[in-house]
Amino acid sequence: MANQQVVVVGGGLAGLAASMKLAEAGIHVALISMVPVKRSHSVCAQGGINSVNDYTRQQGDNEWKHFDDTVYGGDFLQHQPPVKEMCDWAPRVVDLLDRLGVPFNRTAEGFRDQRRFGGTLYKRTAFAGATTGQQMIYALDEQVRRWEAEGLVDKYEYWEFLGPIIDDRGDCRGVVAQDMFSMEIRSFPSDAVVLATGGNGLIFGRSTMSMICTGGAAARAYMAGVDYANGEFVQVHPTAIPGTDKLRLMSESARGEGGRVWVPRRPQDDRDPTSIPPGERYYFLEERYPAYGNLVPRDIATREIFDVCVTQGLSVESGRMCVYLDVSELPADTHKKLDGILEIYEKFQGADPRVVPMKIFPGVHYSMGGLWIDFEKNETTGGLVLGSTRNQHSNVPGLFVIGEADYQFHGGNRLGANSLLSCIFSGLIVAPSIENRLNSLANGAAADQAASMFEGAATIHQEQMDSLIKNQGDENPYTLQLELGDWMTRQCTVVRNNKDLAALLEKIEEFKSRFDRISLSDRSNWTNQNFSFARALGDMILMARVMAEGALKRDECRGAHFKPEFGIPAPDAQDPAELRRQAQAWCQAFKKKNEQWLKTTRARYTPQGPEFSYEEVDTSLIPPRPRTYGLTGAEIIGEVWAEMSRDASNEPPKAVASAAGGSSA
Amino acid sequence: MSKSFKVRILRQADPNSGSHWETFNVDYEDGMNMTTVFQRIAADPVTTEKQPTVPVAFDSCCLEEVCGACTMVINGRVRQACSALVDALLEESPDAIEVRPMTKFPVVRDLVVDRHAMFESLKCVKAWVHVDGYYDLGAGPRLAPQVQEEAYPLSRCMTCGCCVEACPQFSDKTGFIGPAAISQAILFNLHPTGRVERDDRLGVLTGPGGIADCGNSQNCVKVCPKEIPLTDSIAKAGRDTTLYKLRQWFGR
Structure with missing residues (x-):
């Protein structure tokens, strides 16, 4: 393994986690990045990272519930074994970051403080001020710098990935990249390539993503034969600050700490918002979703804000669509916790959110879809076979994908504070998979291939x-x-x-x-x-x-993909018998929809356009169930669905029972 | 009739060419910042003299002032272009907004400079927590909230270069390591595990280009976009290096 080298493309959280873990195993890494890695897009993540912790555990939380929240939030579109493994690892990932010096907020007694994020009822989220992503990437950047000083990592910053090098057998043998200063183009032979190149928000013009998030790297891999999965699943973050060059994220933590979303009941009420009495404010998330309130999952919050502005005409301003996100009534110590994000608003909008409600509107935020990758299920644990060369491995042998660039962990919709987790987790577990591949290279090392290639x-x-x-x-x-x-x-x-x-x-x-x-x-x-x-x-x-x-x-509604013409009408009859009949019809339609559409979209490049195929999703651990946050008739749907599942299996439907409990009905 | 305003930009084609000024008329937009200005110029790169030119090269990434990429000198003050709002800049300088690259680093092209030296300084001061490894070994040390509150502001340093740009002592001739790196040394000395390498860091700060080169002008703390208490870090570094030297003296 002496002269073997791995190329990691992208130096955000995922790429850095993979680099440091590979270096720890003694594997030489060439780390290619369009920007100095410390400036990667991960710095923009504000709110935090989810894991079950000692605090939530004693309230009845466990890894399984984190797993369940994640797949339920994702509308069951993700393969379950990798998600289960990720949630099992979450406490260890946060512990590791803690050891690396991430300045997580502390309780009076010195433990890590936790906050609540969307799509869960537990305070699972550890955070470092309002710049958690920045603090985490700095910790990993520092580790990789240490390995750089020790000679195990070579950084190529201001280098742009142009494409993988694929030999006649179809194996990936390295990458071609370009020096963005001198414009020199050269090949980097390598025995495994890891793409950690993030999302593609720039396709939507202005988004919450950074200027480097063009998705160019993933597109180049796709053109070279790596399949692209679930591309249509794009998360729109409910709360972004509209700007001329980009939409700046206003973290979910603003709501996690008690921020409330509202519009004046009178359309375009031009009074100073602080002078509008509570009775004349429409706290629409709280009214429509009493259980989750302002912390409904992102896709739902987004659609509700959209609905209030577009359909109901209740936008705060007439020329520009926006609603109020109000933290002005929160106590000063809460403001302090949120300093980082409140500063952003103040800096870019010139108004102090501690005093006046912020004006926000949804913005494209995260690519759930990404390059297709494989996994190997551990039949005993239900999680992954760690070290399996199939994990995070694309359909091109030797090319691995991690972080937001892959499609694996978030299904139809990502829960807040799960992305930092998936990035670091996938970066950590790809290393042993690569190590095992390097130990068993069937077709010789890249260094032995013809220079002409x-x-x-x-x-x-x-x-x-x-x-x-x-x-x-x-x-x-x-x-x-x-x-x-x-x-x-x-x-x-x-x-x-x-x-x-x-x-x-x-x-x-x-x-x-x-x-x-x-x-x-x-x-x-x-x-x-x-x-x-x-x-x-x-x-x-x-x-x-x-x-x-x-x-x-995709003719259905699932997670962030909302196509009302294929929605299933919610049961709303007054008469109990009719309501039950409607719920039965709803459940039948839901079942049928899953039979047809609970599938991974897999696009393969051809010069004429993408060739689509649909793949079964591994739902072997938690049977899919209706996602009924806030849906009218959620209770009766839950009941009928439970009966149907009971009839089908003759076993107590544990997971289904929690569906009804988790709904807001 | 849309309002427009002027922007003067100091341009340089490559490291070996001379520099020259170009002026652009830019249509005003509500809430506009300087990165938007460069984007608009790129879409239609014509000077006020109606001379076609090329888009202005500039570094940018997050546009939220957390990555540090788009640092440059605007209206004579070093700052990030993304958080530099046109309204405020025109108040400072109504005739034209003036933009130039940072002066303490080699110019690559136009407003792009090579700040590689700053990252090298982070290696010198061992700006990391040297852990045993990345296997699961449980949580990190418990930390009083006061320690977190002291560390967190220092940990927000983006390595943007504002402090060294404003520092009269920092140049490629003096070899001074600069306020950012000193503050990072202090940050890692604060951490219970990071402390293990404390004396290595203090050794570097005691040596050539170290703390003794600070002229105490206090410019750094004034320009830091993250309001990092850099002068507090420098003062602490001064005390800690003195104690370190005494310890060396007495062979401890």
């Missing part, structure tokens, strides 16, 4: 670059991206319908042909950001098609 791969990318730089035409990459983002945001986010999606797909074809007429204002060969952006735009258009077509094909 590596040179050839770099040449192809050089030629593509030369051709784009020389391209002549009348299209401007920046305006084209804004147009793409506008279309994607309007037709492919909160509410979707087939007519709009079909129009969107036509539009994407138009964008594609317009992209061929793109002309760069900068044709130089030094630190050419104009070129880099234009190249990524081509990738964004490619993936927009995968997402939009996946959404068009």
